[in-house]
Amino acid sequence: MSTLEQSRYLATAIPGPKSSALIERKTTAVARGIGNTMAVYAARAGGGIVEDVDGNRLIDLGSGIAVTTVGNASPRVVEAVAAQAAEFTHTCFMVTPYEGYVAVCEHLNRLTPVAGDTRSALFNSGSEAVENAVKIARAYTRKQAVVSFDHAYHGRTNLTMALTAKSMPYKHGFGPFAPEIYRAPLSYPFRDAEFGGKELATDGELAARRAISVIDKQVGADNLAAIIIEPIQGEGGFIVPAEGFLPALLEWCRGNGVVFIADEVQTGFARTGAMFACEHEGVDPDLIVTAKGIADGLPLSAVTGRAEIMDSPHVGGLGGTYGGNPIACAAALATIETIEADGMVERAQAIERLMKARLGRMQADDERIGEVRGRGAMIAVELVKPGTLEPDAELTKKLCAGAHAAGVIVLSCGTYGNVLRFLPPLAISDELLEEGLDVLALVLADL
Known part of the structure; x- marks a missing residue:
C-alpha cells in the first residue's frame, strides 16, 4: 500500500x-x-x-x-527493481542472456489466450512490438499486405503510423509512410446505428462481413500477411466491437492463411476485467502484442504467439539492444505476481x-x-x-x-x-x- x-x-x-x-x-x-x-x-x-x-x-x-x-x-515492483539494479542493470540478452527474460516469456506463454504451443519475444515499446509482430507475420506467410481498422492506433514509428488511422496529431506532416498497409471498417456500434441501422450496430458478424468485403476488394487474401486489431480500441475512443465481430474476423483469417494479430498494448494485464480483452469472446489470436501495463512503468513490450509462427524468422532476425532489459523484466515478474496475488x-x-x-x-x-x-x-x-x-x-x-x-x-x-x-x-x-x-x-x- x-x-x-x-x-x-x-x-x-x-x-x-x-x-x-x-x-x-x-x-x-x-x-x-x-x-x-x-x-x-x-x-x-x-x-x-x-x-x-x-x-x-x-x-x-x-x-x-x-x-x-x-x-x-507498487511495493513488489519497487522491491524487485531495486534488487535487480543492485545485481546488474544490463548485459543485452542477445550477448549474455539472463533468467529474467526467460521467466517473463514463460509467464506470457502461460497467460496469453493463444492456443497451443507458444513462444514470446521481448522489446521496448508497444510500437516496436507491433512492428515485430508484422515482421513475424510476413516471415511466416511470405506475404506483404497488412490490414488495420478505422479509428485504430498502433504507435508513432513509421510503420505503426501507417497502421494508425488518425492524422492529427500522429501522422500529419510525417509521411511518406510504409507501403502495403490497408484499412477496413471497424464495428463501432454507437456510430453504426446512425449510418447503418440497428442491425449493423448489434450484429458483429454482419459488421465483420462488411470489413471482409472491403479486404477482399482492396487486398485479397492471397496478398494479405495479417490483420491487426485492438480488441477494444484505445486512442480511437474505447470502442467495443459488437459481439461476434472479432470471432468472425478470426474465422476468416484461419480459413484464408492470414495471421490474426491482437494489439493488447492498452487492454492487457487485467485492464478490462479479464487478463486480456480477447478472452471476453474466447478469441485466441495467432499473435498478441503487449506493453504498457506489463511492467508497471518500466519500458517493456512483447509479442507472444503460436510457436510455428513465432519461430519463422531466422536466428538473429529478432532482437534489440535493450529489449527485455533485466530491470524491466524484474518489474514485469513483480507486476504479474501482484495481479494474480491481489x-x-x-x-x-x-x-x-x-x-x-x-x-x-x-x-x-x-x-x-x-x-x-x-x-x-x-x-x-x-x-x-x-x-x-x-x-x-x-x-x-x-x-x-x-x-x-x-x-x-x-x-x-x-x-x-x-x-x-x-x-x-x-x-x-x-x-x-x-x-x-x-x-x-x-x-x-x-x-
Whole structure:
C-alpha cells in the first residue's frame, strides 16, 4: 500500500508556482512537439494519487495511459527493481542472456489466450512490438499486405503510423509512410446505428462481413500477411466491437492463411476485467502484442504467439539492444505476481460496476452523454451535442480542463476528439474513484 496520503488536496491553483517554473524551463529545453496533458509536474505517486511539486494531490484516472495498472510504485515492483539494479542493470540478452527474460516469456506463454504451443519475444515499446509482430507475420506467410481498422492506433514509428488511422496529431506532416498497409471498417456500434441501422450496430458478424468485403476488394487474401486489431480500441475512443465481430474476423483469417494479430498494448494485464480483452469472446489470436501495463512503468513490450509462427524468422532476425532489459523484466515478474496475488482481474470488474453505475446515472440526466461504454477499468463516455449524435469536441476539451483544475487527472481520445476516457489504477480506492466522478459531474453541470 502506498505511503502517499490517499486524498485529493489542492495546496495551490493548478499549475502551482513550482510547476509553472518547470513549464518555463521545458519551453527552452524540450522539443515543441512533446506536449503535456496537464500543466503540473509530478513529484510522487501511489495508489490512486499523483502528487505534484507544489504539494497538490490529484486523483489519478489515467494511470500514465494504462501503464501503472497495479498502482504507481507498487511495493513488489519497487522491491524487485531495486534488487535487480543492485545485481546488474544490463548485459543485452542477445550477448549474455539472463533468467529474467526467460521467466517473463514463460509467464506470457502461460497467460496469453493463444492456443497451443507458444513462444514470446521481448522489446521496448508497444510500437516496436507491433512492428515485430508484422515482421513475424510476413516471415511466416511470405506475404506483404497488412490490414488495420478505422479509428485504430498502433504507435508513432513509421510503420505503426501507417497502421494508425488518425492524422492529427500522429501522422500529419510525417509521411511518406510504409507501403502495403490497408484499412477496413471497424464495428463501432454507437456510430453504426446512425449510418447503418440497428442491425449493423448489434450484429458483429454482419459488421465483420462488411470489413471482409472491403479486404477482399482492396487486398485479397492471397496478398494479405495479417490483420491487426485492438480488441477494444484505445486512442480511437474505447470502442467495443459488437459481439461476434472479432470471432468472425478470426474465422476468416484461419480459413484464408492470414495471421490474426491482437494489439493488447492498452487492454492487457487485467485492464478490462479479464487478463486480456480477447478472452471476453474466447478469441485466441495467432499473435498478441503487449506493453504498457506489463511492467508497471518500466519500458517493456512483447509479442507472444503460436510457436510455428513465432519461430519463422531466422536466428538473429529478432532482437534489440535493450529489449527485455533485466530491470524491466524484474518489474514485469513483480507486476504479474501482484495481479494474480491481489485479485486485480476481479478488482477491474468491480471498478467497471461502480463506474458504469455512476456514469449511467449521469447519462440519464444529461443528453450530452451519448454513450457510456468499455470494460473493466477501461471506461469511456462519448459526448455529443444535445439531441444529436454530433460529436462535441469543445465540450470534451472544457470538461477535461475543468477536471484538471479541480485536481482530477482525466484523458480525452477518439477520432472526433469527443470521448472522455478513464483508466484508473486498479489500486485506487472506491472512495477516490467516486470522488473523482463526483468532481466530473459537478464540472459537467457547470458547463
